[in-house]
Amino acid sequence: MTAATGNTTDSTEGSGGAEVLFDRRGRLGLVTLNRPRAVNALTAGMVDLLLRQLTAWAADDGVASVLVQGAGERGLCAGGDIVAIYRDMLHGGNGTADFWKTEYRLNSLISRYPKPYVALMDGLVLGGGVGISAHGNVRVVTERTRMGMPETTIGFAPDVGGTFLLSHAPGETGTHAALTGAHLAAGDALFLGLADHYVPSSALSSLAVALENERPEDAVARYTGQPPASELAAQREWIDACYDSDDAGEIVTRLRTWTGPGQDAAAAAADTIEAKSPTSVKVTLASLRRAAALTLDEALAQEYRTGLRFLQGPDFREGIRAQVVDKDRNPQWKPATLAEVLPAQVDRFFEPLDGGELDLQAKEADHA
Template sequence: MTETPETPEAPEAEVLLERRGHLGHIILNRPKAINALTATMVSLISDALDAWEHDDGVATVLLSGAGERGLCAGGDIVALYHDAGNGGAESAGFWAEEYELNARISSYPKPYVALMDGIVLGGGVGVSAHARHRVVTERTKVGMPETGIGFIPDVGGTYLLSRAPGELGTHAALTAGTMTGPDALLMGLADVYVDSSRLGELSAALERRPADEVLLEFARKAPDAPLAAAQAWIDDCYAYEDVETIVDALLRSDAEDAKAAAAVVLSKSPSALKVTLQSLRRARELPDLPSVLEQEYRVSLHALTAPDFAEGVRAQVIDKDRNPRWTPATLAEVRQADVDSYFAPLDGRPDLWEGLQDRKTDSSLISQEQR
């Protein structure tokens, strides 16, 4: 008697696409990694948006995350860490597609509803907070944690944070802290507060009815935002143009939370802090999301080759000793010329939107050859 060899199970798709009624549902499907984004996931989301834009049967697009922990914990920073040592070509390609997707989401012609339930960090903000409809819950924890790994907020994060009321965005960026759902509403990162227990009902209603109508029905009054009570000292202390003065203001503040914030800021990469502050200030003067994404693309590729990104990922994710050794080690040692270099044109690579045209041309030529 011969045994039939077992057929290995095919790996589950990283993005699930479902059509129900008039709803196109995108489900990020790496729950063990809190749905951290990969290049494959970005491509699958982009392809779905392309297909559904021209599908008259799809009235609304919904984004959610598989599992109980959150929508998306960001990008795959371990892959970026390894690629940095190989020249960064894969990272450049990934970021180009990711940032193009962020811009696409912001201008998508059909209602795009993002369920920002649970953890929403970094790249997760990029695929949700640029949406037309952004839903948060009592479980939402949203943030841009980049300065803690020697990096700078991207995926349009500096666009969003630079336009938050007062200096709330500067505080969030420099401390790399997480915010509640009500905080996200206060900062303009979200629009609607819904009880997490009702998200299933909300999704089902979107299959049959217009998004505006459904969200109005399910929305409830959010609790007070914790950041609202702190905004006075935040606006006072973060209004300066250099990080040293901000830290000094925090330490001199009468608010105990301000002094605690100073300690948090000083634990981050000095270089990343200074580049982040300059990124936010420059983003305030840029006219729109695409122009900010262009700036972020330059900054990200320069940061990829700087020592603090590799050291930050090592300390937080690889060795997990939580003891990064930043280079330079102090704010005073970070020269303005070094900060300015992050915004310089890319050497040997096209800028973001210039590269988009090149990629479209390449895709067109490949398609013609296949025909």
């Protein structure tokens, strides 16, 4: 990851040992996620700090633009701290729900930030990392970018506005990305509408320095390179044909029986989907279809609703156990197949919450 260089640091905004560093470099507000060993995975404390500082900078005339980057060489952000979520589920706490409330408020703020919000999406950008970058208005990818929403792998569904973003991707490419959890290279991120600019990773440090006193559009234009082609764009024929259904079982059948160009890739996608949590796959598909007609804030509220239902079910905990805790990569999903997940079970994920819906209206007032 790039580490911007400059000559001023406001010690009141961060310290070297903090999980998030906030610096002032000229007219640039610099955010560095600072958990490199965890690929800068987001904790509850981090999202609270981010929401507070971005709210303050939005009203600060001395800050013309904001830059978000990750410490270390592995990525901007690998998502939320799912081990913390696992522990919270084991102890029946409310920590995860509170974390999501703040995180989704942060995502909403970023989407309508009043100043240029530049995200350096270098390396891994997964889950929550998408939420703090892809909602910005100056989104930079590199040849090292590996982006994705892999939630179905851990018995969950895309959140942080991911259902909104992917439901608005060209054709059914967003559906494919969501159900398979595929990692996306720079060309695919640009094609899906998750990023705006391609800059070689070797130029990121120079770009960060330029942003200290230049307009982002001028600085980024000087370092923009020719992006690689999108593999998904080249596979639109079979992706659009196979995923154009509201039934996950029908999608898998179409993938398995596809005989045109891309036959092997379609069959591999079917294998991938069938290895995911069946409940997650069906809820994700329903979420995407609904999100296509929602605003981002409405989609975030829907994701909060479904997320709390995942906390109550078995697959989210089992998915984290299998992938991250025990690492046996052998989750035991319940139900075990797509056919066993009934429509009524999926519908329950979208029912109103007894304890109240996500409130995105009082967000910055509490963090000013």
